[in-house]
Amino acid sequence: MLAQRLPGRDVTPAQLRERSWWKGKALYLLIDDYDLVGGGGSPLGPLSDLLSQGADIGFHVVLARRASGAGRAIHESVITQMRNIETPVLLMSGPADEGPLVGKLRPGPLPAGRGHLVRRDGTQTIQTAWSDI
Secondary structure: OOHHHOOOOOOOHHHHHHOOOOOOOOEEEEEOOHHHHOOOOOOOHHHHHHHHHHHHHOEEEEEOOOOOOHHHHOOOHHHHHHHHOOOOEEEEOOOHHHOOOEOOEOOOOOOOOEEEEEEOOEEEEEEOOOOOO
8 A cells, every 4th residue: 555655757746745646644653662573574674665755655653662672673674774764763761781772872771751852953852741541
């Protein structure tokens, strides 16, 4: 279905700017505990080629994983592609011995809910919230 949304040769520059060559709802794929899913045989591997055009085809991925072991995971196909297209990253508390995970930024101990939001235009510290409601 996502491949059908890719722009063909007949798509005009105006349609590309407006993202109007396809109709439908935006798709959001939420992946929690990716450290349990990822690896050499990740079922998400076929989607990695679509990530670079995600904004154009209405495909958005939110991926969460533990910081522990993340240093090894940065070479997995989906995470590599997300790094290549400079997807925003929220780096929360984790073991500092993982080494740099986003640019030169390393995980480290942080208060509950605090994290470093890394985007193309810079890094800022943010506080997230959670409620039982």
